[in-house]
Each structure stands twice: as structure tokens, then as C-alpha cells.
């Protein structure tokens with residue numbers, strides 16, 4: 374286990390490595406996104422973490438960028454490179470793979486994204 378010094382971090386990228394996303398190549402996505410971050414010199418400003426299931430298996434590989442509240446679907450290594458180059462470097466999300474983005478009253482679902490089931494109340 375490693376304890377990183379997070380001073381100066383601006384964003385957190387959560388990379389789902391749950392069962393479904395792993396079957397769809399999450400390890401390759403994780404490695405490529407981290408490689409692209411290092412190559413772009415963003416490593417000190419963007420922290421990454423592998424997670425278990427993020428609850429959007431149909432979207433796998435699932436990646437979310439915080440605190441931007443942008444969720445990505447169908448992420449491949451190529452898309453991971455685009456997320457680094459466009460979103461993390463220039464602040465412009467990769468629209469074609471956004472599943473949810475922030476809206477006035479919480480997250481807004483992008484068209485083409487499967488709705489999923491409601492969360493239980495209480």
C-alpha cells in the first residue's frame with residue numbers, strides 16, 4: 374500500500390476495476406490513462422484510483438472525473454488518452470463518451486445512456 378501526498382491535486386479520476394469493467398479491459402484503460410497522465414505532465418495534479426464497481430456496469434468501462442462530476446462510458450485505452458488530452462489537460466470533456474454530467478439539480482444523463490434502475494429510498 375502507498376500513501377500519496379495529495380498536496381496540489383486538483384482532480385481525482387476513479388477507474389472502475391469491478392468485475393464487468395475488468396472483463397471489458399479496465400486494466401488496460403487504467404494503465405493507459407496513467408501513462409498518458411505522466412506523458413502530459415499531469416501526474417502531480419491528477420490523482421487516480423482503481424475502484425470496485427461504480428454502479429454503472431452497462432457503461433463499462435466506467436470512469437469518473439471528480440470534482441467535475443463527469444462520468445464516462447465505454448472507455449477504451451484510446452478514449453482514456455482522449456480524456457487526458459481534452460478533459461484533464463484542456464478542461465473539455467470528451468462528449469461522445471459522457472454518460473452523466475452536472476446539471477442545475479444534480480447529474481444529467483446524456484442521451485444514448487441506458488437509464489438503469491432507481492436507487493432505493495430510505
Ligand code: FES
Pocket residue numbers: 389390391392393394395425426427428429430431433434435
Ligand atoms: S463493474 Fe464497473 S461499473 Fe460495475
